[in-house]
Amino acid sequence: MSPGDNTAASGGVEQAYSSIRNRIDAIVIGGSAGAIDALVILLPELCAGVPLPVFIVVHLPRNRPSLLVDIFQPRCALRIREAEDKEPVEPGTVYFAPPDYHLLVDQGPRLALSADETVHFSRPSIDVLFESAADAYRDRLMGIILTGANEDGADGLAAIHRCGGVTVVQAPASAESAQMVSAALKLTNADFVLHLDQIAALLRALGRDEQRDRQPAPPSPE
């Protein structure tokens, strides 16, 4: 089966959802050109009850302070933070890599930053985040590659796949810039190739699940 074959039609989201339900402890997301617009659609779907940390690398100009927290906090129910070195990882929190530093997940889990050289001309690099998160969370990690005009992230997604984690790639047709997702798909037979609105529905489902689990007696399982 070629990667393109798992492009989900209408049933894709439910299938993806049932495969990640109760089996992931963290989400990593990477993107470049067009990724801010994509995240504006995705992140508000994560409701406050989602008990997972979310780590995000978006390629940004290195010499300017990042405005990501200001952009996303008003739109999101989750806490949105710029990652700080040695910070303990908390569930229900979105961590953005700061400009000009790699973001890694270290033992603990705690956040770690590095000023090591660029990877695919990028610092922060998606590969660096994804590979370290795969080491930390093993098979209990979901990685999502979004739109971008660069090949960063492909090796990282492959590392998640090797560790048995869940791999999601934005469908090239729905990506503003398809180079990043194509590179990822070339290296990894991704578990799910989804359009942006389907990824949004998947994230929404994660929160819905949490809400339902909190109710004392759920009426029926769908």
Add this chain to the structure above:
Amino acid sequence: MEADNFEIELRLLIEAIYLKYHYDFREYAAASLRRRLKTALLRFHCDTLSQLQDQVLRDPENFSVLLDYLTVPVSEMFRDPSYYKSLREKVVPLLRTYPSLKVWVAGCSTGEEVYSLAVLFHEEGILSRTLIYATDINPQTLQKAEAGVYEIDRMMGFTENHRKSGARTSLSEYYTAAYDRAVFNKSLKQQIVFSDHSLATDSVFAEVQLISCRNVLIYFNRILQDRAVGLFRDALVRKGFLGIGAKESLRFSVHGGEFDEVVREDRIYQKRSGM
């Protein structure tokens, strides 16, 4: 499982390096160390860290190559210009009140931060009474730092950073361009002492008014971070200054309470008077 083996072999390699060469990476932040060692595996054409360990134990030359991977020197002059601007505006006025000054650049790598401070101190008229200690654990990068030679195509970025730091002179006054290189002037170098020092194993060697240690603590775990910040506290005079990297903080250090924030956004701290 593959990763478990990697973890085991990593610890063994680090222990072997400590026993054989007395370099202590045992309390380095694991995630960055893992990544650097994975890169080193490719360079040494090794499949496993055990193979690498064999090569490193039996040939000191291999260890010095590996040391470059473990201490990846990445720096630039006047990195984060606002840090230097804040030093100029908030710290230098207080430093001026001392008849003689000592500064410690800890983890100086290839020297970019050292020369930045030397230039800044010269511009502020206090370099001639200042001694800068520039220390690192890697003898090869220390040698480069001492030489003060940088590729000419990096100078444009350095010059732009320098300008943004509130420069009073032109950076080109401090180096000579020769072919594709820029060589920093002796007048700066004669105020600098380059020396081997490990924040993991060595102790305090001088009393200083300012310590600049940027993007070094991020590579340490909290135990080693605490050791390093403890050394800084002990080396600083009363009300002495400590500058760290833009995304580092003393928030998670046991010594955090022993420092006051002077310029929060540029991570410049001052040792509390009672300490």
